[in-house]
Amino acid sequence: LLHASRLPKSLWAEAAAHIVWLMNRTSTKAVQGMTPFEALYGHKPRLGNVREWGDEVWVHQAGGDKLGARAKKGKWLGYDTESNGSRILFPDTGTI
Numbered sequence: 001l002l003h004a005s006r007l008p009k010s011l012w013a014e015a016a017a018h019i020v021w022l023m024n025r026t027s028t029k030a031v032q033g034m035t036p037f038e039a040l041y042g043h044k045p046r047l048g049n050v051r052e053w054g055d056e057v058w059v060h061q062a063g064g065d066k067l068g069a070r071a072k073k074g075k076w077l078g079y080d081t082e083s084n085g086s087r088i089l090f091p092d093t094g095t096i
Contacts, residue, residue, distance in 0.1 A: 001089040005054025009091070012061060014087065014096070018053050051076045059088055 001015040002008075024036045025045040031038075037045045051057070058071040074088040077096065089096050 001053045005052075006074070007054050011077070011089070014077045014089075015053065021078060022050075035054060053078065057086075059090075 001009045001018065002012060004058060008073075025047060027033055027035050030036075039043050053076065055076045056075045057074050060072050061070055064070050072090060073092075077087040077089055080087050087096055
């Protein structure tokens, strides 16, 4: 993931967390052809809207003036485990 997205190697933990998230939503022999997600929740996960790790995204910024930018460019790193949102890397500041 790091090589394909051309993101820094320091994001290896973010890449590993996304891989585990994906592995929990794909089938495995351990639960007889179901996904671990399906075994836990009783229904198949919806993966139609999952972005590719490291995709370029635009995040809406509240406020601003009429002629100023209202969106900021970032890189998608996966879903946040503590909220109903996504983890976005802003390369210009280096923050997530």
